[in-house]
Amino acid sequence: MESQNIEHVSSNLLKAQSHIWNHIFNFINSMSLKCVVDLGIVDIIHNHGKPMPLSKLISSLSIHPTKNDNIYRLMRIMTHSGFFSQQNITLENELEIEYTLTDASRLLLKDNPMSMTPFVQAMLDPVLTNPWHQLSTWLKNDDPTTFETTHKMLMWDYAARDSNFNNLFNESMASDARLVTNLLIEKYREVFIGSKSLVDVGGGTGTMAKALAKSFPQLECVVFDLPHVVAGLQGSDNLKYVGGDMFKEIPPADAILMKWILHSLNDEKCVKLLKKCKESLKHKGKEGKVIIIDMVLDIDQKGDNDITKSTETQLFFDMLMMVVVTGKERNEKEWSNLIYSAGFCGYKITPILGLRSVIEIYL
Ligand SMILES: C[S@@+](CC[C@H](N)C(=O)[O-])C[C@H]1O[C@@H](n2cnc3c(N)ncnc32)[C@H](O)[C@@H]1O
Structure with missing residues (x-):
């Protein structure tokens, strides 16, 4: 014994x-x-x-x-x-x-249109990995993010000053946008049907909006992002680039797309941004919607047969949002609090993008 x-x-x-x-x-x-x-x-x-x-x-x-x-x-x-x-x-x-x-x-082949190689290169660049050494220091000081403890400025300001990192980061977002857009148009094209105009807020260099403008020729698309991101980019018939600050004013439209935007913001900023979206939708004087692509924690992901690993991946993203920006990943309750606090009337979550969902929110 x-x-x-x-x-x-x-x-x-x-x-x-x-x-x-x-x-x-x-x-x-x-x-x-x-x-x-x-x-x-x-x-x-x-x-x-x-x-x-x-x-x-x-x-x-x-x-x-x-x-x-x-x-x-x-x-x-x-x-x-x-x-x-x-x-x-x-x-x-x-x-x-x-x-x-x-x-x-x-999925890492350079010629694969959905290649994740740029995402690997950006996320594992020392600019983004160095802050992890400062995590406990950051928890003891009053800096908003660990990124700022390390680099003494916001990540977006760092990108505006360092063209190498800016290109690396934008290309990593574009590579993810290619993968998501293909799936979204294939699995859920009805989400865009009925809208005449769409603004992709924080749309980066426009990968997603370009694909939407091509797939829906009647849809007037705008890519709205910080001036240093859209500088020099050329639009087409139904696509244009606008530089600006999403917290100040969003161009009017009847659909607003935000992919990987709200998860990088704290609750207060999310509500502020969602209210700006509402103003932009109301400018058009008719019903519109916001289409969010982000994670919803604890939601049943259809066909997921390794829940432990998927949860770990989502929690990795949550920590990443804490360290590099001021955001977080949210469960349905947290999403619904944000949506109703900003004065919207309802929402629908469709978990069709693996670890991410489409969240439609209505006026
Ligand atoms: C995580 S990236 C997402 C890019 C794109 N939506 C995607 O998922 O491929 C966040 C984007 O928001 C933009 N951004 C950050 N702050 C902004 C602001 N105040 N106004 C407009 N865009 C902003 C960044 O430049 C960046 O392109």
Whole structure:
């Protein structure tokens, strides 16, 4: 009995140790992914046209010859985490491993219109990862965000001053917008039917609005974002770019789209912005709606068979919003509080975008 008890205690102790190790080294997954992207490994395997032997992969990379053996180790952890699959083969009497892409790595191909490579590059850039070292310092001071504790300015001001980061960030948003727009038009095009004009507030460089303007030629689209984001961008027949501050005035329209905007703001700013949306919709003198694309925590995501992992991903986003901007991810109750506080009459949540939902709010 005594020895069973000792066994139980030591097994729990070792499990706890392993759990902590896993947390300490979680960043190795992120940084290994960044390295794979930086080295262009996904495109190299894809361009090979068939499963790629390790030796060929190594000879295709511009790495120092003393580092050749390390590629196997990088590929091993990335295979373990689902970015590649591997088979053992015999090549010229030698045992070799060859690699193929998986759904996750195919989404990193540079030529994939929905490629997430720009998102990897921006989110794992030191400008966004350095603030994490200051999280506990920030919790003890009165800076609005950890980003400001680190960089001494708001993220949007940083982007306005650093064109490299600005391009990286805007391209990462554009890559996500391409993926979401394709899915939205395919799965839920009726959300745009009936509107004659639409403003994409904080629409970045216009990826989403461009696709909507093309798919709905009768829809007059405006991309509204900060002046440094839309500077020099050219519109088309039914698309124009307007620079400005969404907290001051939003161009009038009968539909307002806001993707990944409200989650970057605190409650007070969300209500202020939603009231501005209301003014813009009312300018048109008829019924309109706001279409939000954001996460809704704790909602039943159809077809999600790994709830624990999805919840963790949503909580990662929540922490990200806390560290880089002043926002948060919200559950339905929190969304409904914002919506009614801004004076809207109702809303509908449609969870069709994986971890994100479409939230329509009505006047
Ligand atoms: C997280 S990004 C989302 C971009 C785009 N909606 C998307 O999801 O692809 C937030 C956007 O809001 C813009 N933004 C931030 N503050 C703004 C303001 N005061 N007025 C207008 N746009 C603003 C940023 O420049 C950025 O393009």
